[in-house]
Amino acid sequence: MNFNLNIGIIGFGSIGKKHYQIIKKNFRNIKIFVFSSQETKKNNIFNSFEKFLENKLDIVLICSPANTHIDYAKKILKKKINIFIEKPLSSKSIDRKSYEFLIKNKKRIDIGYVFKHDLNAQYIKKIIDDKKFGKIIYSKITCKTFFPKWRDKTYKKTVTAQKKLGGGALNEVSHEIHYANWFFGPFKEVVSNLSNSNELKIDVEDQAKIKFYTNKNFVVDINIDIGNRLFKKKDERNCYIVFEKSIIHWDLVKNIIFIYNNKKYKKLKKNHIDKFVRQMRNILSKIGEKKRYVTTSFKEAYEVDRLIKLIRISSFKKKKIRIK
Secondary structure (H helix, E strand, C coil): CEEEEEEEEECCCHHHHHHHHHHHHHCEEEEEEEECCCCCCCCCEECCHHHHHHHCCCEEEECCCHHHHHHHHHHHHCCCCEEEECCCCCCCCCCHHHHHHHHHCHHHEEECCHHHHCHHHHHHHHHHHHCCCCCEEEEEEEEECEHHHCCCCCHHHCHHHCHHHCCCHHHHCHHHHHHHHHHHCCEEEEEEEEECCCCCCCCCCCEEEEEEEECCCCEEEEEEECECHHHCCCCEEEEEEEECCCEEEEECCCCEEEEEECCEEEEECCCCCCHHHHHHHHHHHHHCCCCCCCCCCHHHHHHHHHHHHHHHHHHHHCCCEECC
């Protein structure tokens, strides 16, 4: 697609580079400017935030550690520039004044929960909303991976491994919490157990077991494990939904949906365009005033942050927590 836009990227780690490469490969007539402390041979890299903002930017992608997201967001929004914030929205509590400012500017904000742009996820969401297979009885979501393989540097130096930067299983794999809330919410209660296996000698949780109780009286179990060496070579990422009339199995690694019904099943592969490319196309379509686009709103991401905080409280207090 053709867009005449100036895009800024804050942070040039793995996700910042990924967005940079997606834009370069898939979209025309776009100039990219980067603010980063990393040394690189690419043009238009700025070490000064003030100089970076002098480039008449149409949108800034905030891809820095989660503990910096809100500070950057406020500074950029004050200049009437649109923003895209990589998930999670923040690893810190958002004070009332900041929240009110962000709500006031919510039309300029998109959040990087990429499964909102995934064709399989959209297909399942429509089945749920249309009640095609009757009521939901139960759902189980799992994400099993080995995070040291994610990035090309010592894993202890990554954001994922450091509490002060907003790391840990909950923040780093909050996609599962987001799409669970999108599919099944609102939730009324949560009980959880967060733990550190101590295998990797990090100061954040690498395992999370979460049980959400929905307003429609079924349970959603979420099991996240990001530090298990068994998954060094191959991730496992699945969503099972048991309906009255059918069972859906969504394999997020293979991008395939299986629908089991009366001992038969259908195998569907819906993703003909990478979800990250679709996400970027939607973001740029919104900025470029194209008519059709999907978005993940500030309020949606804020609710995920709120759920994460309640999950932590439940684990700490070792009891079920009411979600108000």
